[in-house]
Amino acid sequence: MRANPLRLAESRILVEQLRLVLGNVGSTVVPICLLAVLVLFSLSSDSNATALRTWCAAAMLANLYAFYYARKHLPDAILARQPHRIVRALIAQRAISGLVWGALIWITFDTASLAGRILAIAVVAGMAGGAVSTQSAVLPAFIAFVFPAVSIVALKLWLMGDPAYHALGLVCLLYLVSLFDQARSSARAARTTIELRFENTGLMEKLRQETLVAENARRQAEQGNVAKSxxxxxxxxxxxxxxxxxxxxxxxxxxxxxxxxxxxxxxxxxxxxxxxxxxxxxxxxxxxxxxxxIEPQVRAFRLQPLLNKIEREFEPQADARGLTYRSRENTLVVLSDPALVELILRNLVSNAINYTRCGGLLVACRKHGDHAVLEVWDTGIGIEQTQQREVFREFHQLGNPERDRHKGLGLGLAIADGLARTLGHDLSLASTLHRGSVFRLALPIASASLTVEPVSMExxxxxxxxxxxxxxxxxxxxxxxxxxxxxxxxxxxxxxxxxxxxxxxxxxxxxxxxxxxxxxxxxxxxxxxxxxxxxxxxxxxxxxxxxxxxxxxxxxxxxxxxxxxxxxxxxxxxxxxxxxxxxxx
The missing domain is CATH 3.40.50.2300 (Response regulator)
Structure with a gap:
């Protein structure tokens, strides 16, 4: 719902509206004083000289006082303390100024030539039109100026007794309505801009606070991590x-x-x-x-002896838990560090045994392009999609709130992931909850020209x-x-x-x-x-x-x-x- 521009805004917004209006006074004080003097010399005659001089003095005095008042009350502290009192004073000033400029028509119209009358009407219309950009931010102050100025002109034209002047008076009233509509739109735009600025300031402050909180949390996490290490x-x-x-x-x-x-x-x-x-x-x-x-010692080696060694080591553990351990033979020769690949495979197999209650696990290797994909399948508890990245974090364990030592420390997959990254190999996971998981390690296949070094097992x-x-x-x-x-x-x-x-x-x-x-x-x-x-x-x-x-x-x-x-x-x-x-x- 749009705010009513005639209703004064909350204090902090009203202060910004007043700052806009009072800040514009300084840019108009000299042009208005020069305009008053120009009107005096252009429309002065023997019959209106005294009245026109009095009018010029009043117009300049009202203008200079408005400038003095604006300079005095622009500081933030004063505006913030007295915004509503300043608005009332501003309305009174603008009303007096509007009456002064409207009086120009009554002083000059009866004695001036047609060109003089046109000049007088143009001056008042120009002052009213200019007020849209300089005073509409505080709409009541704008109305206090424009309404008496333009209404007095319309009344004088209506009293001239000439139908043409009657029509011109009606035009003045239409002009007044048009000015009010423009000023209302301008006031709304100014208020919206101020509100958005406050919102942005609030958001920036909130963001700053959240950034500070996040930075403190990051520092605490780093300190905690250092302390943990x-x-x-x-x-x-x-x-x-x-x-x-x-x-x-x-x-x-x-x-x-x-x-x-x-x-x-x-x-x-x-x-x-x-x-x-x-x-x-x-x-x-x-x-x-x-x-x-860790500095990888990369060389060509056969995978099968390594798989046989892992099977001999872990098959008794699988048997003790009632699980079936199977592996498939292969003749692939890969290029990597056999000791680190063995450590990765140990952690993957150990993890599969720890989290499988029934069924078993399968260790296999298949050729995929120029890579040998080493796979560890299990029929274990499976891993939710939201947890599949988390399981590679250190000390993260699924289904072990009691911290059963037989399930390890929660470092096996973190170590496997870190070693895979050290070797530049891709380690991936696919899993279905309650059905099992498969971990895949992609190893580059060695070219036929490389010498295969045996891996010592005993x-x-x-x-x-x-x-x-x-x-x-x-x-x-x-x-x-x-x-x-x-x-x-x-x-x-x-x-x-x-x-x-x-x-x-x-x-x-x-x-x-x-x-x-x-x-x-x-x-x-x-x-x-x-x-x-x-x-x-x-x-x-x-x-x-x-x-x-x-x-x-x-x-x-x-x-x-x-x-x-x-x-x-x-x-x-x-x-x-x-x-x-x-x-x-």
């Missing part, structure tokens, strides 16, 4: 230490003389330790992706190393476990908890290799320890870094050193292979 890194490091030592002790214990019952208990403890290690390694995989320290029994080893770790339990394990591998072993103690031991008996924890006491690192020992014994001293840290900055620093890096908890077989790699033949 620090907490995970610290918790992961502190948990890895005892689990790492536990795994080493269990390996040493398993090679001692045990009764069948004791061997069974050791196997149970080993399974529990392995489950804890797998969860920590999942956190590590995610941290490595976040840190950007490792032989450890042989005696026969080397002198120096272990540096500030955790006494880890040092003890490492000493027992290395001695079982035929090593002479000494251990130190600080860089200074390690240098003292090395000065007495030079080691063949050094194994150092990354984080040492007093904020020192294994990099410093290895550098100090190499300065003492030579830069070719074989060295190995071990860390329980998952903080992205530390992972990047350790990787940049070029020293082989293992992550706690380390299985004895991984440690053994690393030692064989760094020791000279």
């Amino acid at each position: 620090k907490f995970l890194a610290a918790a992961s490091h502190d948990l890895r230490q005892p689990i790492h030592a536990q795994g080493l002790f269990l390996d040493v214990l398993s090679r001692t003389e045990l009764t069948p019952h004791q061997r069974e208990l050791v196997a149970c403890v080993g399974s529990a330790s392995q489950a804890s290690a797998e969860m920590l390694n999942t956190l590590l995989d995610f941290s490595r992706i976040e840190a950007g320290v 490792h032989g029994k450890p042989q005696m190393l026969g080397a002198r080893a120096l272990v540096i770790d500030d955790d006494e339990t880890v040092r003890t476990a490492m000493i027992h394990l290395l001695r079982d591998w035929g090593c002479e072993c000494e251990a130190a908890e600080s860089i200074e103690e390690a240098l003292a031991l090395a000065a007495r008996h030079a080691p063949d290799l050094v194994i150092s924890d990354y984080r040492l006491r007093e904020k020192r690192t294994g990099l410093e320890a290895i550098a100090a020992l190499r300065e003492l014994l030579g830069s070719d001293l074989p060295a190995l870094l071990i860390t329980g840290d998952t903080a992205p900055d530390r992972l990047r620093e350790a990787l940049a050193s070029g020293i082989p890096l293992l992550h706690k908890p380390i299985t004895p077989s991984h440690l053994y292979r690393a030692l064989v790699t760094i020791l000279p033949p």
